[in-house]
Amino acid sequence: MFAYIKYKKTIAAKQKEREDRIAELAPVYGTPLTEEETTIFKTPVPLLVAEIQKGLVKPIDVLHAYGKRALEAQATTNCLTEIMIKSAEKQVQICNTNGPLAGIPISFKDTVNIEGYDTTLGYATYAFKPVPQDSPLVKLLRDAGGIPYVKTNIPMTLLSYESYNNVFGRTENPHVKGYSPGGSSGGEAALLSYGGGRVGMGTDVAGSVRLPSHFCGLYTVRSSYGRIPRAANSTPTKGQDGITSIYSPMCRSFDDLEYVFKSIIQMKPWDYDYTVHPIPWREVTLAKKLKIGVMADDGVVTPSPACARALQLTVDALKKQGHEVVTFVPPSPLDALRITTQLICADAGKTATSQMYWFEPYDKGVTKFLHVERFPRWIKKIWAWLYLKVKGDKVIYTMLKDWNEKTMTEYMALVWEREGYRNQFYKAWKSSGIDFLVTVPNATPALPHNGMFQSFGSVGYSSLFNLVDYSSGVIPVTKVDKVVDALPSDFSLKKLNYIAKGAYRNYDAIKMAGLPVGVQIVGQRLEEEKVLKMMALTIDALKDIGVEYELLNEL
Template sequence: MSCVMEYFKYKNIIAGKQKQREEIMAELAPEYGLPLTPAEVKIFNATVAETAAEVKAGLVQPIEVLHAYGKRAYAAQKELNCLTEVIFKQAEAQAAVCNKNGPLAGIPISFKDTVSIAGVDSTLGYARFANKPVQQDATLVKLLKDAGAVPYCKTNIPMTLLSYESYNNVWGRSENPHVKGYSPGGSSGGEAALLAYGGGRVGMGTDVAGSVRVPSHFSGLYTVRSSYGRIPRAGNTTPTRGQDGITSIYSPMCRSFVDLEYVFKSIIDMKPWEYDYTVHPIPWREITLPAKLKIGVLADDGVVTPAPACARALNTVVEALRKQGHEIVPFVPPSPLEALKIATQLICADAGRMATSWLYPGEKIDKGVAKFLFVERLPRFVKTIWSLWVKYVQKDEVLYTMLNNWNEKTQLEYMDLIMEREGYRGAFFTAWKESGIDFLVTVPNATPALPHDGMFEAFGSVGYASMFNLVDHSSGLIPILKVDKEIDALPAGFSTKGMNYIARGAYRNYDATKMAGLPVGVQIIGRRLEEEKVLKMMARTIDALKDIGVEYELLNEVE
């Protein structure tokens, strides 16, 4: 009986939260539901730096900036279901008192739902966290407000934060603005959908296994996943508290590279180490790169060969850099499969016990997450037999490696896993040093955006992103092109027969005809704590692409 009562309580909670959002949207409609005025178009099309300068000079008022951004976010929510908490009224109050002399004077910023904003829920998609507004701003929010920024909305995520999709029972499913029926990514997927649609210019997401880079790749944005200790992270909300084997990193996501660089620098110039004990006291460093660089290329991780569209994007970048005179060499990291195994086991060392402990009876999680948690929780003897069958009968070494020891960890096993992480980091450090490369380029994911529920098949295909979380390297993402139904089609007679289990799952949803128009990005990777260098290399890569006539076209530019 108690389970039945709990189930109906959960259903009432989500109905109440959704009704609350609908009522807020209806109340905002007379003002924010209107088209942009010519003055608002000008505001929205200006870079963050330009708008902040105009606010400082008194030429534009913060409330005018908020109206421009708010109207675009309102439209994005109607189209994509990307917002969770719509706090435009709270933002109006903040706009009236914001710091007009800060580097982000009057700039509206959206936040992933995990970010704690005083007086607002951080449900994380769980009914149990609803109607419990947090009491104080996270350190990142405090810093951004001090810089003049105005928080105006929060964005959708997958519950558990362990998926490249963005669906939960409280807020529903977010759509990819480029092609309906496809995911905008995860776990910062609502953020990606909002910005890619044109509902804002800058937002904040998190990345523990690609969660800002993959949504930016799926949706067509610019981002940089920094190393641990550059961006404040204290005071936020998570369903997996205590999970620190792979640290979640807060990162800006932007519609343009110019905005990304400016916002990142603005955060560092605010001395974030004075706000948050987790931040290293490293001021912004002006970087001058050598004219000629040695660029490593990871074209195939040996687990999943990039699909044609992703391979084309990577080849386009490589060719652009080669034409600039840079030395291009293959980079062979320590076993990417081993990196995938270590990273995924660290992230789910508790077999998802913490993440699923908040569920009400009947409350369901992402299908892909549910699948791998089911496997992880199987009795060990069952998996031992299964893995031997996979190894010796199916002869799938990749699946065998992933199944072997894919269990809920004891404390001793977890400590051993941390040692494996450190061993891999050391081996990666040596491989990079011996190769002599300055930067590495690779795909962020083996395929473009997945169709909804595609993570059920592709749940294991996360290695191109998670490798750099494991080694904590600075990793930027540039959108390059969009899927072409003819150029990016699979070759005639293509078959997944002979592929390993993870690769088959990734390719099951690849269809260039259905995916036509979806964005495709490329990662630019530097060494640990080299965010300024990575940003500089991103700028150089964008220039190199322009020189060969390749320039990414944003969606929904307003005129």
């Protein structure tokens, strides 16, 4: 009883702290954007940096513009956790105005440790425990001239494509109310998509920067392990390295994304963080004619009409440019999904949930799959066998039969399987002769709130590239059309496997109308520069056939 009272008081106090920090800001943040501030916010980051370096624009004016927009986004989407604008006002007076990110406000996923501010991870137990120093990533960005100004919301456990926690509540997708901005970097996606910033930093262990970007119409690239600093930040899944989480930028425009990624690499991140490979920025020139593989179906969940249409538009655009487009069939994506999810949840979520109060609720979808994982093994063996023999569902049989907490021996066997799969995928890629791979980021657009309860298993299009650690970017292509993207009249859930049924139970083109839809562009491991170049090529190819994505709330 006393613990529950403390828990409720902590949540109320933490939310009040956020409100007070907003209320204490200078009156300028409560006024509409001036014409000058509108121009500042609309200016691409590379151009704005150049103007700041020349003294044509003051960093404090940039902060005012970004701060106003961030607070608007918060009022609409509930995307922010820590309000750091007051500290940012002090930093703009001393920031490196000669650096590659001179005076640019940068938002951070709540997992990032920033001196003097909490990293609650959405847990009441971590509230009012400010971290003592910046993580290497923050130090690098400050040295480059960047200004941390807000932190953004996440799901508890980080195991969800929703962004809800008990401390800060639920974040809305700014495009369609009632839908998730994704997770676990969902607060970042909502902030940037609404127009509350242009540059943010998120993490990705199974699609956590790519899915929110797909759900919200943003640009991102999931870097391979060892390109971007990740040390000394926080996570509720401490020690989970079977599938390594990485940090990557998320941006409102492609030009900003490419510039920010290049700026980070040019700052020699290996001098800040022992996990980073000493690989300098590499200029890339692509061949005039490329061989591009297309993964149109992973064999687990067929892409929904909206996502399939975005992929087809991309394929058509690339073909028109003269590139060779071929079907790419990877080694069993179902095996990849099984290995990835079992490695990520090898402890049955015990580490992540041990940091919560025993009575504290968390994401319904996560609750569902963790409860199933903790069932007695013999029950799941029978359950899986019945699905296979009675319903002929090999997909759920494969996923369910060994869905349990792993012993160390079982964990080591999974890691060995991971390495075997990586080798198979590498050989398949090489034998196909493809330069890049194009596919959907997810089988559906954004999920409705609590949609993870049914759609928790359909993560294969993103998590596959975490398993093999390949560089993979997302660009927005179009938005859901209630007529064009409707399910065919003969569509039936009965024909689908258990995981596909869960995904399609949440697909409704009428309700989803207006939600963004993206495509995923994949290169090999540590090929971020090539992937960025391919993303630029694809954007130009789409423009050439008249497809140009329109950002939300563009000034």
